[in-house]
Amino acid sequence: MKKTLLLALLFVAISASAQNETGSSSVIPGxxxxxxxxxxxxxxxxxxxxxxxxxxxxxxxxxxGLGFVTADENKDDGSGYPYYEPASVVTVPVQVNYIFGKSSSPHTFEAGAGFTYMGRKLEILNFYDDRTSNFFGTASFMYRRQPVNGGFTWRIGFTPLIAKGYIQPLGAASVGYNF
Structure with a gap:
């Protein structure tokens, strides 16, 4: 968790540093x-x-980001017969990305890579066993519709998870506000 907090603080510091380099206090829309x-x-x-x-x-x-997931947690009551119990856990996705497109167009493409931290080990997509960590590698290949000067935005695309030498193909959809 300390690594996640450190990366979050680093992200905020880089973002604030980039804003100060502009030399003006005006907000840059979009x-x-x-x-x-x-x-x-x-x-x-x-x-x-x-x-x-x-x-x-x-x-x-x-x-x-900050998210959650619900999945089965493998339990053992000592009888030698494992059982599963539903559990929810917090997730923290962190990525670096690059957005391609024309500066005057709201149609863009995002390519990114990073990791997701899970608060506890759960058996998600058959990734976990006793030897794995709470981290997944992530990638994103997304179409973005984001207005140049801010406003309602949405994204959809391919977002695979990577763990234990295995790539799990997944997709994503999002809605939000660009400012």
Whole structure:
């Protein structure tokens, strides 16, 4: 959890540093997005903030979110017969991404990579056993419809999870506000 907190603080510091480099206190519209996502790096559901590291709505940026997932937890009562019990756990998706497109167009493409931290080990998509960590590798290949000057935004695309040398193909859809 300390690594996640450190990465979140680093993300905020880089974002604030990039804003100070512009030399003006004016807000740059379209640079930051807040969105709710089903699927994707948050696994089931997550609320995320995404920002560009430089002025504008295209180029390098990053996202961090907070989500949850419900799955079966493998339990053992000592009888030698394991059983499963439903459990919910917090997820924290973190990614660095690049947004491609024309500066005057709301149609963009996002490619990103990062990781997702899970608060506890659950058997999700057959990824977990006793030797794994609470981290998944993630990627995103998303179509984004984001207005250049801010407003309602949505995304849809392919967001595979990577663990134990295995790639689980997943998809994601999100809606939010670009400001």
């Amino acid at each position: 640079r930051t997005s807040f969105f709710a996502e089903v699927g994707g790096p948050g696994i089931l559901f997550s609320a995320n903030i995404d920002t560009r590291f430089k002025p504008g709505h295209l180029g390098w940026g990053g996202r961090i």
